[in-house]
Amino acid sequence: MEIGFDYTRSLGPTLGAFLTGLAGRRILGSRASDGRVHVPPLEYDPHTHEPTTDLVEVAGEGSVVSWSWTASPADGQPLATPFAWALIRLDGADTPMLHAVDAPHDQMRTGMRVRARFADSPAGSIRDIVCFIPTQDPARDPGVRQANHVPAAPQDVVCRADPGISMTTTPIHLRYEHYASPEESRYLRALAQGRIIGQRCPSCRKVYVPPRGACPTCGVPTGDDVPVADTGTITTFCIVNVPFPGQRTKPPYVHAAVLLDGADIPFQHLILGCPAGEVRMGQRVRAVWRPREQWGPTPQNISHFEPTGEPDADFHSYASHL
Numbered sequence: 001m002e003i004g005f006d007y008t009r010s011l012g013p014t015l016g017a018f019l020t021g022l023a024g025r026r027i028l029g030s031r032a033s034d035g036r037v038h039v040p041p042l043e044y045d046p047h048t049h050e051p052t053t054d055l056v057e058v059a060g061e062g063s064v065v066s067w068s069w070t071a072s073p074a075d076g077q078p079l080a081t082p083f084a085w086a087l088i089r090l091d092g093a094d095t096p097m098l099h100a101v102d103a104p105h106d107q108m109r110t111g112m113r114v115r116a117r118f119a120d121s122p123a124g125s126i127r128d129i130v131c132f133i134p135t136q137d138p139a140r141d142p143g144v145r146q147a148n149h150v151p152a153a154p155q156d157v158v159c160r161a162d163p164g165i166s167m168t169t170t171p172i173h174l175r176y177e178h179y180a181s182p183e184e185s186r187y188l189r190a191l192a193q194g195r196i197i198g199q200r201c202p203s204c205r206k207v208y209v210p211p212r213g214a215c216p217t218c219g220v221p222t223g224d225d226v227p228v229a230d231t232g233t234i235t236t237f238c239i240v241n242v243p244f245p246g247q248r249t250k251p252p253y254v255h256a257a258v259l260l261d262g263a264d265i266p267f268q269h270l271i272l273g274c275p276a277g278e279v280r281m282g283q284r285v286r287a288v289w290r291p292r293e294q295w296g297p298t299p300q301n302i303s304h305f306e307p308t309g310e311p312d313a314d315f316h317s318y319a320s321h322l
Contacts, residue, residue, distance in 0.1 A: 004173040006245055011166055014043045017055055020164040023124040028055045029093050029114070036094040040126075059091035061115035061135055065089050065096045067108055076173055078131055084108045088132060098130040107134060124165040183211040186225060188297035194289060198263050200224045206264040210299075226261035230287035230302070233313040235259050235266050235322050239276045252276040258285060258305055259321050266321055273306025282312040 011019065014030060018041050023030040030041030030052040037056050045052055067086035073079055078100040086108075087096035101114055114132040122128035182187060183199060187210050190197045198207040199222035201215035207226050214221050237256035240249075252277050257266035271279050273288070285305040295301045 001178060002173065002175045004246070006169050007172050008167065008169045011168055012043060013138040014052055014055070015168075016164070016166050019124040019126075019128075019168060021055075021057070022044045022126070022128040023122045023165065023288050025060075025118050025122060025128075027060055027090060027129075028059050028088075029058050029095075030054065031056050037092060038095045039090055039097050056092065058090045060090070061113065062088050062090035062093070062096075064101065064108075064110055064112045064114060066110060067101065069105055069108065075175060078127070083131065086114070088114060088133070099129060101133070103130045103134050109279070117217040121265075125168065183213045183214050183222070185233050191301050192295055192297045194288075194292070194295065194301070196228050196230055196260065197225045198228050198260075200226050207262060208265050209260055209267060218251060226262065228260045230260070230289075231308060232258045232260040232263070232266075232285060232305075233318050234271065234279065234281060234283045234285060235318050236281060237271065237279055239279070254279045256285075256305070259318055264321065269302065270304040271306070272304040280312070282315060283317065284310040284313060 005064055009190065028037065028041060029037040029039035030043075031037050031054045032042070032045050032052070033048050033050075037043075037058065042052055043054060044050065055131055057110040065087040067084045069084050070077070070083070071082050073081065073083065077083075079102055081102075084101040084103065084105075085098065086101045087098055088101075089096040101108065102117070103114075113135040113136045116129045117131055117133050119128050119130050187197055190275050196209065197211070198209035199211035199213075200207045201218055201220060201222050202224070203220050204217040205213060206215065206217070207228065208215070208222060209228055211225075212222060236257045237254050239252050239254055241252045243251055249270065249272070255268055255277070256271045256279065258269050258271075259266040271285060284307065286306050286308045287302045288306050289295075290303050
């Protein structure tokens with residue numbers, strides 16, 4: 001399974017100046033009221049809680065404070081080959097920053113000297129620093145300009161939060177594998193056959209769809225598979241009016257909690273087949289299945305729900321399921 005979206009935020013004067021500095025291969029920190037320089041810069045003073053305005057340029061090299069080895073890098077991490085995550089205190093800074101160090105495992109140690117390796121075309125992102133490399137190993141530097149100088153006077157204010165970059169977009173991606181329980185496996189195999197099943201609690205007799213393996217109310221296993229209908233009642237709903245990247249359905253459209261006939265717990269699904277403004281609580285709906293050749297062991301076999309045209313259900317028939 002994969003979840004992905006672009007996270008866009010306004011930076012404000014402090015972080016805007018920090019990323020603007022990175023675009024120019026400079027690293028800035030913020031000086032707090034106690035004189036300590038924080039890198040990356042803090043937007044608010046930790047002692048006075050006032051906005052920070054004094055930004056200080058620090059060196060592009062420093063010392064490893066602590067580190068942890070990553071033998072098998074995951075997708076999206078800074079490097080594709082084994083590397084170390086390290087806390088690095090740059091010269092001129094009083095706090096360490098977290099970044100990747102590209103060095104052999106047998107060379108990594110606390111206290112080692114490293115320097116920043118910048119991207120070929122920095123654009124104002126924390127990824128403008130590709131990684132850090134050992135200062136004594138210039139062969140690992142592919143010729144990219146380094147921010148490895150120590151400012152003549154690290155305590156001098158070099159700017160007062162005058163950012164050139166005011167917005168940033170960070171792609172967020174999460175990939176994971178879900179191992180289905182025996183109850184989930186039976187549920188998914190039934191979907192591949194065009195059927196929906198739930199499980200009944202032997203104590204309170206509630207039927208859960210999808211199956212949960214144990215009743216969250218009674219805490220006992222739900223061992224009996226129960227077939228439920230692909231028709232049901234809308235209990236609550238929301239109308240989606242705001243467009244966003246990756247949206248599959250043009251707004252406005254409705255996401256609703258549908259209480260399937262024979263179930264006691266509603267589940268979320270898309271409602272189509274009528275104008276969004278006509279969707280209502282108590283409306284009767286049925287599942288619209290995708291073409292059979294597209295079926296698999298997945299809830300996506302049901303494309304959406306649409307109105308059946310039946311009279312609305314009485315409120316008291318679903319009031320306890322809201």
